[in-house]
Amino acid sequence: MSAVQTPPLLELEGVSKGFPGVLALDDVRLDLRHGEVLALVGENGAGKSTLMKLLAGIYTPDAGVFRMNGQELVIDGPRHAQEQGISIIHQEFNLMPDLTVAQNIFIGREKRSAGLFLDDRALNARAQELFDRLGLALDPDEPVERLTVARQQMVEIAKALSFDAKVLIMDEPTAALNDAEVDVLFDLIRRFRSPDTGVIYISHRMEELARISDRISVLRDGRYIDTLETASADQKQVISLMVGRELRSEQRPGPVAASDAPVLSVQGLSTKRLLRDVSFEVHAGEILGFAGLMGAGRTEVARAIVGADRRDGGVITMRGTPVDIQNPADAARLGIGYLSEDRKQLGVLLERSVRENIVLASLRDYVSGLGFVNNRRIEATGKEYVSKLRIKTPSTAQLVRNLSGGNQQKVVIAKWLAKDCDVLIFDEPTRGIDVGAKEEIYALLRQLADQGKAIIMISSELPEVLRLSNRIAIMAEGRLTAVLDNADASPEAVMDYATRFSAEGTIA
Amino acid sequence: MSPTTTPTVDPQTPSTSAYAAIDAGKPRFAWVRGSLQQVLAAASLIVIVIFFSVASTHFFTANNLISILTAATVTGILALGTTFVIITGGIDLSIGTVMVLCGVMAGVFLTYWGWPLWAGVLATIVFGGIIGLINGVNVSILGIPPFIATLGMMLIAAGLSLVISGTKPIYFNDTPAFQQIMNLSIIPGVRFPLGVAIFIVMIIVAAILLSRTIIGRYTFSIGSNEAATALSGVNVRRWKIIIYTLAGLFVGLAGVLSASRLSSAQPTGGMGLELEAIAAVVIGGTSLQGGKGSIIGTVIGALIMAVLTNGLRIISVPQEWQSVAVGIVILVAVYLDMLRRRRD
Incomplete structure (x- = not known):
């Protein structure tokens, strides 16, 4: 029996989802191995965000099976997805700017006494514990609106991980980050990765995929195209899989004739x-x-x-x-x-x-x-x-x-x-x-x-x-x-x- | 060095310098600004009080201050409840006429149906809560914009008051104790009415609800980012209904106090009162965009309005001008708030 491969952490098979007039996902499969960062790429409209929303429990699939560690998984709503260990960091942050960091992280999961009363001190302590564990320098009591975009993202990640996530899905997480902040993010991702967790990483930035991902899966027009090992894939190859055609090679422009006066x-x-x-x-x-x-x-x-x-x-x-x-x-x-x-x-x-x-x-x-x-x-x-x-x-x-x-x-x-x-x-x-x-x-x-x-x-x-x-x-x-x-x-x-x-x- | 890394960061361990880079844009001393609007409102209140105290010897007396508090009670209680609704990013235009309708219902319960005092009062408050619940359902289940939903309810309540009462005032002849709810003097020697004490208790209740309970937390959360709150697994629809219902309970109480004060349920009027209550909330620094606000701010706002009305009367400014003054105060208060936000 030991020769049998362990099932992947997360496995999607034959997943389809249609909306009036469009088939957003058509018989898509995907597998996320234990401990890996799987990049998911595709043009806009390729079906990435629909796939995300299925995993997040926002949509329900028309057809197909999800399996986690070989067990079939039925996702019933956003909360249920999180409880199953699937946490998603959306491209647009889902934070409440007027609430504090700790309040944001535990929103919807507050411990109440008498069904009504909250204890923010306990909430802050729980948040601090979480930050210590993740090595994040965040102040639980600071209102989120006063944080930089990068720190707001840290809050999002902390929130996602506070659910004891097994699968972390990130949609364009670096869109608003500068290079130093990207480094901190990547460091977090690397530390999150363990033998029983995995990351699905959606991005348009090719250079990042090479830095952070182990494999790259490509979607195009709602269909699964291919999965490549990052180490052996080159950027042009990935792009051509995404767009379905080879892009002409880059040509760098020279100086323009500087004879005329500036505009x-x-x-x-x-x-x-x-x-x-x-x-x-x-x-x-x-x-x-x-x-x-x-x-x-x-x-x-x-x-x-x-x-x-x-x-x-x-x-x-x-x-x-x-x-x-x-x-x-x-x-x-x-x-x-x-x-x-x-x-x-x-x-x-x-x-x-x-x-x-x-x-x-x-x-x-x-x-x-x-x-x-x-x-x-x-x-x-x-x-x-x-x-x-x-x-x-x-x-x-x-x-x-x-x-x-x-x-x-x-x-x-x-x-x-x-x-x-x-x-x-x-x-x-x-x-x-x-x-x-x-x-x-x-x-x-x-x-x-x-x-x-x-x-x-x-x-x-x-x-x-x-x-x-x-x-x-x-x-x-x-x-x-x-x-x-x-x-x-x-x-x-x-x-x-x-x-x-x-x-x-x-x-x- | 590859183009995508900066020299200061070691990718394996998040050095403090990496966090320093992230912290670069963080404003310092930001916490001071959060409470600035309240401080500003409180300072304006003090300035106005000092102004009237200098202008007239009749202003700063125990009796007059108590009558200011008395005048602030009904609008103030309306404003307390509606603060919750406004922080969610909603609005409740129905509170004025619903309050009048609640007064009429108190007349129905106590005078027409002869219920005992406690039952009639309780039923009136619950009635207010039910109207709030209907508003909440209209807004969160039917998806009618709060402005429209409560505008409709405002007209319905105004009409129902007239229909139910036959357009005539209802007097509380069978329950003489009813008028004591607002007017009973609870401190010997000083004319300190029970109604004002109730107002103060409600301030404390509202403040605790807003800052220490799950209701308050979700009030801020919904106003701050409703979609995100829903995605976090909070049943936003249900909580909005609860919040509108809560505001309705405050309206019911205000209806009891207002009828008690007049010793009768007057079926007309109430229109315009909602705007006074909203004005108090806004002067107190609560944002109509939602997400920001406080009970103490609302109380100060209600007091500013009451002090202005009272003081201007004492220094013999014609009544016509009082509303002009209140209007100017609203514009100035909100403009100052805008200035503060723009600087951020």
């Missing part, structure tokens, strides 16, 4: 909080990438330029003329469009149609003298950009909410193109967008630059910066530490400039 020039930009004397210029036809660690001030530069944040000093020049930008409306009038990193909050109106979103910044051009909106022209413009940017939508009347992340991003881009902007500032243009759609966004950015737009692209993904930018501006602690030509910018060089902190006595 946008920034001199000595400073803000009270962070920025110190930031100066750079962008030319027509150029993509200027901004690299740096989280909190280095890249987004702040963009926000200060368009007047979303107050400037404390600095001169902004457009085509040789100094301009006065007090607010984003001024910036838009001058032809500077800012595409926020927070697409859903600050980029699109989710509940409005594609065409309304596209003309939002230029609505005045569609209003007659009497104040009536010309819907026919809006429709025409909407159609024009939907076909130009290949936005996948059944019609321009579709609500933006129903579009995928990549197509929502295209709507935002269309909005600024309709405004006829010469300078486009992209802040994390591919955040939360799947690999195939990323390629399209990259191609679109390149195309816009080739058409003569001046593009600033802020990205936390170094490969993305290196691949797209003609020149790369690197920031650290609110200062610009270098502007490199792409040819001079190795990952090591960029990292070096990104960690040039100013404080005396630290890294020189």
